[in-house]
Amino acid sequence: MNYKMVGFVLGRIFWIEAVLMLCPMACSALFGEWDIVLSFLWPALVLVALGMLLGLRQPRNTTIYARDGLVIVALVWVLMSVFGALPFMISGEIPSFFDAFFEMVSGFTTTGSTILTDVEAMSRGLLFWRSFSHWVGGMGVLVFAMAVLPMTDGRAMHLMRAEVPGPTVGKISSKLQDSAKILYEIYFVLTVVEVIILCLGGMPLYDALIHSFGTAGTGGFSNKALSVGAYNNPFFEIVIGIFMLLFGINFNLYYFILLRHFRDVFRSEELRVYLGIVAFATITITINIASLYDNVGTALRMAFFQVASVMTTTGYATTDFNLWPNYARTVLVLLIFIGACAGSTAGGLKVSRIIIFFKAAKQDLNRMVHSHAITTVRFEGKPLDEKTLRGVHNYFNIYMLIFSASVLLASLDGMDLITTVTAVATCFNNVGPGLELVGPMGSFADFSDPVKLLLTFDMLAGRLELYPMLALFSPRLWRKRPSALHS
Numbered sequence: 400m401n402y403k404m405v406g407f408v409l410g411r412i413f414w415i416e417a418v419l420m421l422c423p424m425a426c427s428a429l430f431g432e433w434d435i436v437l438s439f440l441w442p443a444l445v446l447v448a449l450g451m452l453l454g455l456r457q458p459r460n461t462t463i464y465a466r467d468g469l470v471i472v473a474l475v476w477v478l479m480s481v482f483g484a485l486p487f488m489i490s491g492e493i494p495s496f497f498d499a500f501f502e503m504v505s506g507f508t509t510t511g512s513t514i515l516t517d518v519e520a521m522s523r524g525l526l527f528w529r530s531f532s533h534w535v536g537g538m539g540v541l542v543f544a545m546a547v548l549p550m551t552d553g554r555a556m557h558l559m560r561a562e563v564p565g566p567t568v569g570k571i572s573s574k575l576q577d578s579a580k581i582l583y584e585i586y587f588v589l590t591v592v593e594v595i596i597l598c599l600g601g602m603p604l605y606d607a608l609i610h611s612f613g614t615a616g617t618g619g620f621s622n623k624a625l626s627v628g629a630y631n632n633p634f635f636e637i638v639i640g641i642f643m644l645l646f647g648i649n650f651n652l653y654y655f656i657l658l659r660h661f662r663d664v665f666r667s668e669e670l671r672v673y674l675g676i677v678a679f680a681t682i683t684i685t686i687n688i689a690s691l692y693d694n695v696g697t698a699l700r701m702a703f704f705q706v707a708s709v710m711t712t713t714g715y716a717t718t719d720f721n722l723w724p725n726y727a728r729t730v731l732v733l734l735i736f737i738g739a740c741a742g743s744t745a746g747g748l749k750v751s752r753i754i755i756f757f758k759a760a761k762q763d764l765n766r767m768v769h770s771h772a773i774t775t776v777r778f779e780g781k782p783l784d785e786k787t788l789r790g791v792h793n794y795f796n797i798y799m800l801i802f803s804a805s806v807l808l809a810s811l812d813g814m815d816l817i818t819t820v821t822a823v824a825t826c827f828n829n830v831g832p833g834l835e836l837v838g839p840m841g842s843f844a845d846f847s848d849p850v851k852l853l854l855t856f857d858m859l860a861g862r863l864e865l866y867p868m869l870a871l872f873s874p875r876l877w878r879k880r881p882s883a884l885h886s
Contacts, residue, residue: 403458410454417446427524435524438490473867497848506532508862511619511714511831537616537744619714619831628717647711647739712746714831716839746829
């Protein structure tokens, strides 16, 4: 393993996080919260010092191997969350390390689960940092780093593979740094457009920034206890609902739109299935909950927003869907696992994996019936090789093992079954709210510290597609240069 390069990249990331902390510091100063400014200043100074220690001199060997990429990505997300939690602890607004770490991991992984029971009592600067972490983590911390820092070795692609969600990862430009810049430019423009539209609709700028950060990163932190429902404003709900769906689409498709390759967008199999699932869930839930509301229009609006929020793993809410009938709640739980498109800011298994999994199952069935038939699994019009198919199956197997083990361990806290299962599901899939005690109007405050730590692992594992976090616990990965892992 290239330990010097691992340390060098970590040092550069520490500098980036220190610079990012200037934003909540400015927000705190703007609202006269000078004690909160100091709560950010000390961690920022520590990050600068660590950055100088690790990232000042670039090592001679700048090669980043596959295993280096896994370790770098995992350590970056863990350490950024640790340092990001310090302002909450220093200010005394979240004094417990486990609670502050849970909140910050939930922010950077764009999960949106919270231990806060009175979010509106928090200072403006810390609420801004909490939601800003969604925006930073949404597209990926390392993708952001690659957009602003040059990576001298072509194998930096291993960083993007380890961080960007989906069964396959490709560049949209010949240069990796250009790809990262294009992705963040699209991301930034969409965020600004949403902020402007919300402000034009009458939402205060601070609130518009908070909810746009959460929408862009598909995170879901709000500065309101009742989330988006606090405004009781159909315009805000429709705008945020539409943008949640937009941020759940593979960002490569937006690049195709910029190139005017509209045919490639319309032919996207994953996009069609994604929108089809949203439409089916919205319509059937509307029918199921129609009797709970004054008219069908209101029921449709409520169903659309909750479906968009859960499908994209954002986690905003306009109503307490804990009170909905069993069918509606069951559909939402299923959407928690599905997630949105690969290459988006959303969590979950991803629509692309679901499609491939079903097609592979169909292929296996055909082979059983017609043993001599030669069949191939095609996705987005292209045949998939055995390596990709095997990767999808392996991912699902590991996913289910971690999920089952997490539910078993979390059950030791003595919560009811629905709370326990949906708490793990919503953290593992980076959604935010679950059902019962962890519903949209609840919190994770009642879980014990060990279970909160377990759930933070689930959030990180879910956001990083399992392997980087598992790699940290592999002794073989830390041994000196086994040749099989050099590629």
